[in-house]
Amino acid sequence: MEFLEIFFLFLIYAIPMYFANAAPIILHGEIPLDFGKKLFGKRILGDGKTILGTFSGILVGVSAGALIYFLIPQAQLIDNYFTFIVFLSIGAMLGDICKSFLKRRIGLERGSHWAIADQWDFILGGLILSSFVRTPELEVIIVLLVITIFMHSITNILAYKLKLKKVPW
Ligand code: CTP
Ligand code: MG
Numbered sequence: 001m002e003f004l005e006i007f008f009l010f011l012i013y014a015i016p017m018y019f020a021n022a023a024p025i026i027l028h029g030e031i032p033l034d035f036g037k038k039l040f041g042k043r044i045l046g047d048g049k050t051i052l053g054t055f056s057g058i059l060v061g062v063s064a065g066a067l068i069y070f071l072i073p074q075a076q077l078i079d080n081y082f083t084f085i086v087f088l089s090i091g092a093m094l095g096d097i098c099k100s101f102l103k104r105r106i107g108l109e110r111g112s113h114w115a116i117a118d119q120w121d122f123i124l125g126g127l128i129l130s131s132f133v134r135t136p137e138l139e140v141i142i143v144l145l146v147i148t149i150f151m152h153s154i155t156n157i158l159a160y161k162l163k164l165k166k167v168p169w
Contacts, residue, residue: 001139008074009140010147015068016085017126018151020061020092024053027060033097045100046110054093061089080133087130095125119152120145 029052034044065085069075078084099121103114123144127136153169160168 001137005074006137006139006143008072009137010143012065012068012072012075012078013088013126013130013136013140013144014147016061016065016088017092017122019064020057020089020126021096021122023056023060024050027056028053039104042104042107043110044104045097046104048110049097049100054097057093057096058086058089061092062086065089078134084130084133087133088126091126091129092122093125094129095121095123098125116149119148123148 029050031051032043032045032047033049033051033054034046037044062085065088066082069081069085075081099114099117100110102117103110103112108114127141127144130136156165157168159165
């Protein structure tokens with residue numbers, strides 16, 4: 001595949017998933033998805049996963065996907081594009097939810113760091129669910145996973161420089 005082709009496909013995948021993942025940080029609610037229920041003494045998901053946050057993620061992810069349909073011509077070549085961006089966004093949320101489920105099972109508190117898993121959760125979720133609509137190219141999967149690790153470091157260093165965070169990681 002050509003470089004530009006991979007780059008545009010990367011954007012088509014990344015934008016809905018990144019927006020879906022970021023939206024709940026700003027727009028989230030009070031009612032947790034697990035309604036405060038526990039499993040073997042530990043919260044099923046924890047207070048970090050709310051009903052409103054999950055819906056805002058899906059809605060913002062799909063909206064971002066709809067917008068790029070008009071901006072990136074390659075997007076118009078994808079069959080069932082709307083289902084594709086819905087699956088990318090729902091998948092991103094499900095990936096994050098599954099990761100929280102696993103974090104609680106291994107005893108990690110809400111908001112604690114779990115290297116790699118915290119960064120790849122939504123990407124893997126989006127890739128898996130959207131693969132029912134479109135099979136992702138190996139190159140695109142690799143670029144998504146690598147860029148996501150870098151993006152995480154860059155945003156953290158930036159937040160540190162802007163004094164939004166106390167530590168640069
Ligand atoms: N959020 C939400 N609903 C979701 C995902 C996220 O309301 N489905 C909001 C929560 O306020 C959460 C914040 O976005 O605290 C950041 O999300 P995330 O880092 O995924 O959650 P954590 O608080 O770190 O919790 P966990 O340890 O379970 O990952
Ligand atoms: Mg977190």
